Amino acid sequence: MKQVIIIRTDLKMGKGKIAAQACHASIESYKRTTPEKVKKWENEGSKKIILKVENLEELMEIYEALKKTKIPHYLVRDAGHTQLPPGTITALGIGPDDDEKIDKITKHLKLL
Amino acid sequence: MKQVIIIRTDLKMGKGKIAAQACHASIESYKRTTPEKVKKWENEGSKKIILKVENLEELMEIYEALKKTKIPHYLVRDAGHTQLPPGTITALGIGPDDDEKIDKITKHLKLL
Numbered sequence: 590m591k592q593v594i595i596i597r598t599d600l601k602m603g604k605g606k607i608a609a610q611a612c613h614a615s616i617e618s619y620k621r622t623t624p625e626k627v628k629k630w631e632n633e634g635s636k637k638i639i640l641k642v643e644n645l646e647e648l649m650e651i652y653e654a655l656k657k658t659k660i661p662h663y664l665v666r667d668a669g670h671t672q673l674p675p676g677t678i679t680a681l682g683i684g685p686d687d688d689e690k691i692d693k694i695t696k697h698l699k700l701l
Numbered sequence: 702m703k704q705v706i707i708i709r710t711d712l713k714m715g716k717g718k719i720a721a722q723a724c725h726a727s728i729e730s731y732k733r734t735t736p737e738k739v740k741k742w743e744n745e746g747s748k749k750i751i752l753k754v755e756n757l758e759e760l761m762e763i764y765e766a767l768k769k770t771k772i773p774h775y776l777v778r779d780a781g782h783t784q785l786p787p788g789t790i791t792a793l794g795i796g797p798d799d800d801e802k803i804d805k806i807t808k809h810l811k812l813l
Contacts, residue, residue, distance in 0.1 A: 594720065594724065596720065604751075607716055609706075611721075612706065615724035615727060616727055639724075641717075
């Protein structure tokens with residue numbers, strides 16, 4: 590079991606901004622996960638993997654693929670208080686869910 | 702209401718590593734928060750602020766101060782699968798809780 594967080598690199602966000610978007614994706618996707626999956630994930634150490642995409646199109650391809658599955662996920666739109674225009678899509682949280690299920694959709698992506 | 706995540710900068714973690722530690726701090730501190738506080742925080746937009754400390758001593762001072770309060774918090778020890786020795790303290794998650802309560806303890810810290 591793992592949770593995957595995907596970050597857009599083309600927005601040139603700073604480290605703190607990236608971390609905040611990742612936390613938002615992480616908690617919101619976690620909240621959409623069944624208690625059974627959450628428990629299994631926690632028992633295995635609550636693994637979290639941070640990956641990157643180079644643009645919005647690449648992120649939305651993954652989002653569209655996820656919508657055809659039962660994998661919990663959450664697309665982050667920035668509130669726009671700092672650095673970015675309001676509503677900018679910055680990150681995508683996936684899972685926790687089975688490694689193999691998530692890998693089918695994200696295995697071509699590199700670590701941030 | 703806000704959640705604050707504090708990251709150690711002296712460990713020279715990469716962006717992805719920082720984001721993963723922040724997510725861990727964020728979810729674990731969130732899980733230790735009462736449903737009433739969580740609801741209030743979510744209604745106000747789930748604000749997350751990422752701050753930095755320059756070393757472990759600075760982080761532990763804040764941790765010790767938090768232990769004397771009722772503010773929910775979680776100290777992250779890295780599992781050590783990558784980059785760091787197992788058990789390295791990397792981050793601290795605080796809240797969500799009232800801005801003023803958290804500010805009393807963290808207001809001297811700078812944004813990451």
